[in-house]
Amino acid sequence: MxxxxxxxxxxxxxxxxxxxxxxxxxxxxxxxMMMHMTFFWSTNAEVLFSGWPGTSTKMYILSLVFVFALAILVEWLSSTHMIREGMNNVAAGMIQTVKHANRVGLAYMVMLAVMSFNAGVLLAALAGHTPGLFVFRSRVFKKKARPPSYQKTSDLPPMSC
Incomplete structure (x- = not known):
């Protein structure tokens, strides 16, 4: 042999x-193609799609901005109120279902981008979630200091990670 x-x-x-x-x-x-299994620093990474962003530094920066925006969108969808008092249950259920599907889909895209194990992508995701939560979900920008205990703060249940 x-x-x-x-x-x-x-x-x-x-x-x-x-x-x-x-x-x-x-x-x-x-x-x-070998996938990194530890975090690395490089502009030569593959994020979300095969061959993207490639070897261009400008495209790498665009991919970081894209991941940043996805993370902010996840936080925005987690905090928006589209279901109004007295709305038909079927319509409210459809809105809630579509919102949930979009939020979970975007959250999975952020997770998959972070799974590229590129440290810049991880920092872009954290940098998106942080101001997203601060602006859309923290008490800083709320008109009332605290919602009544019977009032929901979002149409969707909290995400558990």
Whole structure:
């Protein structure tokens, strides 16, 4: 048995990427992309979509702004009041369902962006959630110091992370 074949040759015990035959009978290698499993600092990251932002520093900054905006939107959706007193239960339920789906979808996008393990993306997400909570959900900008105990502060239940 070939020892290098069994243990992946010079790839440190990892199996080599599979090879396949192309139409001309030649060998074609598939390129496997390795994902970071620890946080790293670099403008060369892949955030949310394959190949995005690429190697451009401007696109990396745009991806950070995008993650920042998504985090702020999550906080805004968590605090908005669209259901009014006396509203039809079906309409209120539909509004609540659509709001919840949007909030969870955006929150998952922020989570997936952070899972790129890029430290800049993590800081952008934190930087978005922080002023988002401060502006939309803290007591600083509320007209009343405290809502009555029977009054809800949002149409949606709190997110649990």
């Amino acid at each position: 070939d020892h290098d074949h069994m243990h992946g040759g010079d790839m440190g015990g990892m199996a080599s990427p599979p090879k396949s035959m192309n139409g001309a009978g030649g060998m074609m290698h598939r390129h496997k």
